[in-house]
Amino acid sequence: MHLTQTAYAKINLALHVRARKENGYHELETLFAFVDAGDRLVAHGSNEDRFSVTGEFAGALTNPFDNIVMQALFTLPRPDGLAITLEKNLPVAAGLGGGSADAGAIFRMVRDGYGLPDDWRVRAAKLGADVPACVESETCVGRGIGTELEPVENDLAGMAVLLVNPRVALSTGPVFAKWGGGDDGPLPQGTAKDIFINGINGLEEPAVTLCPIVADILEQLRVTRPMAARMSGSGATCFALYNSDEERDMASQHIAAIRPDWWQMRGHLR
CATH class of the missing domain: 3.30.70.890 (GHMP kinase, C-terminal domain)
Structure with a gap:
């Protein structure tokens, strides 16, 4: 098995902060959009899940086994392991949802290779507020903490x-x-x-x-x-x-x- 995906850079075309909730999170309303470039992931079949990282910002991932890519792998049932190589082209802690985009790419890889469980959106949301949007990587409105997604007419595609x-x-x-x-x-x-x-x-x-x-x-x-x-x-x-x-x-x-x-x-x- 050989699978490849781009982890599309996420940008917030607009981000309105509403009220702070009792649990400390903030209510948000945002317009997610995605760039046709970002990190690159390659996966091969393996007897166990494995992870390696290359690229300009690889050094920012100090513990390759305690990161959202491995967490995404672990949360998705599969009959086989996957050996993942991540080319880290996006800066970390940069407002681009880099880790969430990487997790979204893992979901798409597993979808293409094995199919996703019916509750994949719930599993994605547990990894991070931006992950459900990053799985589809399509322009949409996000509400709540960003996990309540709504379609929007995308007249900016190709810009x-x-x-x-x-x-x-x-x-x-x-x-x-x-x-x-x-x-x-x-x-x-x-x-x-x-x-x-x-x-x-x-x-x-x-x-x-x-x-x-x-x-x-x-x-x-x-x-x-x-x-x-x-x-x-x-x-x-x-x-x-x-x-x-x-x-x-x-x-x-x-x-x-x-x-x-x-x-x-x-x-x-x-």
Whole structure:
């Protein structure tokens, strides 16, 4: 058996923080979207589950057996083991759902090779709030903690997108701890484009407080005159959408010229 999957980078086209729940979690309303690039996973049949990691950000996975990829494998019943090789191309703690995307790719691999159990959505949600959305990797609205998914008209499919990260890890917990405690209000109504243009990321301000370079990335992206630029998730990755590959590539060259140390990824929205 030979299976391959891309763990598509997740971005939040809009993220509205609502109320803090009694259990400490926050009610969210978000518009998930996915880039046609990310980590790469290859699986081969094996007498037991095995895991290895390569790629630029492999060093961030300090314990290869205590990670969400292995947790995803363990939660899905199969008659055989799988030897997984992960090419870690996405930065960690970056607002791109990298680990969740990897888990989503594992679910798709098992689906293709063996089929998924009927309760796969419940199993996915136990691994992380973004994992159910990452399994399908399709533009959708997420509510609650992000696991209540709703379809949306995707009129942004194919849009050129540029991702930029300062190579600074930014953990979700501290960003939420800096959140002011108000209510960003509901997501706008309409298509994916309507929600993106009229929405916000309510975590940008607390993220900038902790990681001021996020504001610098957004400033430089906006200089390139995209449709819009925004931070993804709890940061520190920011993204911008463009009407053409040429505009995106010129923006990428501008960023590389002034900050060659920043990580970039080019792609298209799925």
